[in-house]
Amino acid sequence: MFITVTNSLLEGFWVSFKIFGFTLFFALPLGLLISFGSMSRFKVLRFPTKIFVWIIRGTPLMLQLITIYYGPGLVGKWAASLGVSNFFINWLATWSVMDRFNAVIIAFIINYACYFSEIFRGGIESIPRGQYEAGQVLGMTKTQIFFKVVLLQVLKRIIPPMSNEIITLVKDTSLARTIAVYEIIWSAQEFIKSKGLLWPLFYTAAFYLLFCGLLTILFNYIEKKLDYFKG
Amino acid sequence: MALLEVKGICKNFGRTEVLKGIDFSLEKGEVLAIIGSSGSGKTTLLRCLNFLEYADEGTISVNGNILFDGALPEKKNLADIRNKRLHFGLVFQSFNLFPQYNCLDNVTLALKLQKKLSQEEIKERGLRLLDRVGLSDKIENYPCQLSGGQQQRVAIARALALSPDVLCFDEPTSALDPELTGEVLKVIRGLKGQDSTMIVVTHEMEFAKNVADKVIFMADGVIAEMGTPEDVFDRPKNPKTAAFLNKSLESF
Ligand SMILES: Nc1ncnc2c1ncn2[C@@H]1O[C@H](COP(=O)(O)OP(=O)(O)OP(=O)(O)O)[C@@H](O)[C@H]1O
Numbered sequence: 001m002f003i004t005v006t007n008s009l010l011e012g013f014w015v016s017f018k019i020f021g022f023t024l025f026f027a028l029p030l031g032l033l034i035s036f037g038s039m040s041r042f043k044v045l046r047f048p049t050k051i052f053v054w055i056i057r058g059t060p061l062m063l064q065l066i067t068i069y070y071g072p073g074l075v076g077k078w079a080a081s082l083g084v085s086n087f088f089i090n091w092l093a094t095w096s097v098m099d100r101f102n103a104v105i106i107a108f109i110i111n112y113a114c115y116f117s118e119i120f121r122g123g124i125e126s127i128p129r130g131q132y133e134a135g136q137v138l139g140m141t142k143t144q145i146f147f148k149v150v151l152l153q154v155l156k157r158i159i160p161p162m163s164n165e166i167i168t169l170v171k172d173t174s175l176a177r178t179i180a181v182y183e184i185i186w187s188a189q190e191f192i193k194s195k196g197l198l199w200p201l202f203y204t205a206a207f208y209l210l211f212c213g214l215l216t217i218l219f220n221y222i223e224k225k226l227d228y229f230k231g
Numbered sequence: 232m233a234l235l236e237v238k239g240i241c242k243n244f245g246r247t248e249v250l251k252g253i254d255f256s257l258e259k260g261e262v263l264a265i266i267g268s269s270g271s272g273k274t275t276l277l278r279c280l281n282f283l284e285y286a287d288e289g290t291i292s293v294n295g296n297i298l299f300d301g302a303l304p305e306k307k308n309l310a311d312i313r314n315k316r317l318h319f320g321l322v323f324q325s326f327n328l329f330p331q332y333n334c335l336d337n338v339t340l341a342l343k344l345q346k347k348l349s350q351e352e353i354k355e356r357g358l359r360l361l362d363r364v365g366l367s368d369k370i371e372n373y374p375c376q377l378s379g380g381q382q383q384r385v386a387i388a389r390a391l392a393l394s395p396d397v398l399c400f401d402e403p404t405s406a407l408d409p410e411l412t413g414e415v416l417k418v419i420r421g422l423k424g425q426d427s428t429m430i431v432v433t434h435e436m437e438f439a440k441n442v443a444d445k446v447i448f449m450a451d452g453v454i455a456e457m458g459t460p461e462d463v464f465d466r467p468k469n470p471k472t473a474a475f476l477n478k479s480l481e482s483f
């Protein structure tokens with residue numbers, strides 16, 4: 001039985017891991033972009049970005065999941081009922097609900113990109129102006145200053161909050177269950193329904209703990225690697 | 232012809248007039264010391280020379296070429312400004328070394344990015360400059376492993392790497408413990424005569440007196456007095472200068 005449960009949970013965990021991996025891979029660069037938007041000199045860019053980040057950070061991820069999952073179809077049907085008809089609307093209306101897994105990935109990427117963007121912003125804004133000025137005086141371009149002077153210092157500063165957020169992400173993947181994505185918690189609950197077994201649910205903790213443990217070790221390693229300078 | 236010619240520099244921050252018409256010129260190899268009380272606009276003047284700030288009026292010329300003219304609308308063209316900056320170097324009060332690079336890389340980073348010299352030439356120049364500021368034994372050290380005085384000497388070497396026509400220092404020793412100011416001032420003095428033209432904003436009156444060829448006393452955004460160190464320190468014409476000198480002597 002233990003083997004069966006483990007195998008089944010591993011399957012569920014693989015889904016959790018995929019959510020984690022895809023989210024991280026896309027939310028990190030997107031977050032950097034959003035952080036640039038929220039620091040932009042141009043109000044037309046800065047203001048909407050900040051509003052967007054506020055909405056995403058101010059509402060539960062669970063709600064966002066549901067919105068992404070049902071939203072497009074609902075909008076399509078509603079628009080169709082108003083008599084609007086064009087290619088896009090028709091396409092939305094036929095799309096009753098989105099593919100579950102894709103909906104999860106999209107919602108997670110948007111949500112985490114916003115959190116990451118705030119971490120990036122904090123990191124970038126904490127770099128003293130003197131660093132930029134030292135680069136400018138040496139005739140460097142803005143791009144050179146960002147990549148050669150600022151970036152590594154930002155990285156060093158954001159590792160602690162980033163590791164926090166990423167470890168939260170590991171556990172947040174369980175929210176995918178809300179729209180019936182077969183992640184590890186869901187797969188454990190199957191055993192309650194089918195066999196009346198409760199312990200597989202608690203057994204999932206081992207998977208989370210192991211994974212978060214590995215991540216902690218990784219982050220400690222990166223932190224050590226960047227320990228050679230202060231700044 | 233003067234190496235550096237500054238004419239009628241004015242700078243406002245909103246409604247505060249910080250510089251109200253600064254004129255001076257500097258010959259090649261000369262050392263100019265700028266003294267003056269806090270808030271008189273010394274830092275702002277150096278920042279205008281290095282284009283970290285854009286003067287509202289006035290011109291800055293090097294070797295007879297007008298680099299900056301406050302009257303022209305395109306004064307803030309970035310690519311242009313970047314090239315013009317190379318005529319000037321700036322050593323900051325707070326060093327502003329790049330913490331993630333060792334001493335040698337701090338000195339050579341800008342040269343590497345310029346890609347005008349070969350790797351060997353760049354390294355050779357970096358080593359020579361660090362030797363000149365007496366830090367040959369700290370090449371591989373990171374800024375956090377150095378004393379303040381050593382950090383400032385690396386910053387001087389870094390500023391020299393691009394061979395600026397005019398090297399500016401903004402209170403290079405103000406952030407240092409008193410026992411460390413000497414080593415930095417000695418390095419700056421050592422640069423004199425190696426045809427470095429320098430502008431040094433300083434509160435070290437002895438240094439200004441002994442090293443400078445020319446001294447400017449600034450007060451409230453204008454040059455209240457300008458002349459040789461003997462003129463300014465021993466025979467000040469402006470009562471403000473005399474008052475300032477008395478006060479800075481008192482504090483010892
Ligand atoms: N970015 C800025 N915005 C607004 N006001 C500024 C700015 N920079 C400088 N000032 C003002 O300009 C005046 C001159 O400042 P500056 O730093 O040039 O003085 P300073 O002579 O270097 O003084 P200190 O000896 O204290 O370094 C001060 O009154 C200061 O408040």
Ligand SMILES: [Mg+2]
Pocket residue numbers: 273274275401402
């Ligand atoms: Mg100053």
